[in-house]
Amino acid sequence: MQRVKKIFSADLVKVSFLNAIATFIKMLTGLVSNKIVAGIGADAIALLGQLNNLSTILLGISTGGINAGVTKYTAEHSGSPEKYNKFIGTGFWITIVLSVITGLVLIIGANFFSHTILHSNEYQLVFYIFGFTIVLYALNMLLISIMNGFKEFKKYVIANITASIVGLIFAVVLATLYNTIGALIGFVTYQSVVFFITLALVHRAPWFKWRIFTHQFSKSAALKLGNYSLMALVSAIVMPAAQMIVRNYITNHTLPGDAGLQEAGYWEGVNKLSTMYLLVVTTSLSVYYLPRLTELKTDYDLRKEVFSVYKLVIPFLILASIIIFAGRYLLIELLFTPEFRPMDKFFLYQLPGDLFKMSGWVLGYIMIARSMTRTYVTMELVSSSAQVLFSILFINLFGSIGGSIGYACGHLLYLLIMIFIFRKMFFSSKNAVA
Structure with a gap:
């Protein structure tokens, strides 16, 4: 009974409800903006996917991966300015x-990134603009992590909702006016606008003082924040880099010319669809599951919690996969355009890959909760490398669909290794759940 009360405490219900609203709006705006960009063509979807992965990597580098640490220590010392x-x-x-x-x-x-990442020299302007705006992008993430630390959940959610809406506006206006380059510029500029909105939300908060940001650099604080950097940086860099490699390989090694880029766009389209519906699971895991794992001390309790989460997550994913696969043609028409009909071939392998991915992540959160940094980093590297190698192998054998086969195989391997790592927790008789 006490556990039930703890789970459904006022704070948790409040955070879960607010996050549900933010997640729904993020999904909705993401689907609408995706529809707009899809109207330009499959190649635009592929290029936006490349830029999205690159921005994830660069934002991780530009923040040093310290935002989780800022949230942690802000919350821990919230009563001590x-x-x-x-x-x-x-x-x-x-x-x-x-x-x-x-x-x-x-x-x-800019010229190097335009040619290497976006396969053309005509997008240099995108990287010039991104270079000037990434500071505001990074500062916005810092402010959001501070808000989270002070448990200003309402402002935190408003900031996230605002980001989704502003991103949609930029995508619609710029993509409509300037097609592909407009969509790309919109993606790298909207967060800089969101920074000023976030600043307006927090500037009257009791903790907000301009002098905070001119506080003398503290080596001891930097070292403590650095403890959170490695896992965050690996997450921000390794998997996005793997996706970029696979997308590039599809572009360059399947069909000649622009047809290869279109194939990469179809592959990116099914990835976007996965990201959208998996938001329901990933948000729930971050809001409830990860904090819950940090409270558990014994393998028995940990196993019990993992099994209880699996009982919810796996049936949901299986049901969602069946519905999505059965309605894939309708989904392609609604969320993309008729040009994306060749995308249907990816679903057969992408959806099992999503199941393997989330099943592995449920175990992966244990490494974060128990600060298993070395194991976490190793597994991220193994998983990403496996996905790239499997994808290249199957792309050579079966064409672009090999990207989704590689995705499924890579995440299946990750899941199997995670089960092996935590085998004592799962298979020890003393940890058996009654």
């Missing part, structure tokens, strides 16, 4: 320095 000022100020200086360096790299290397 002297202490939380030290972490916020140090986080600010880390973010400024790294984001400025990242921005300069983007500006100087």
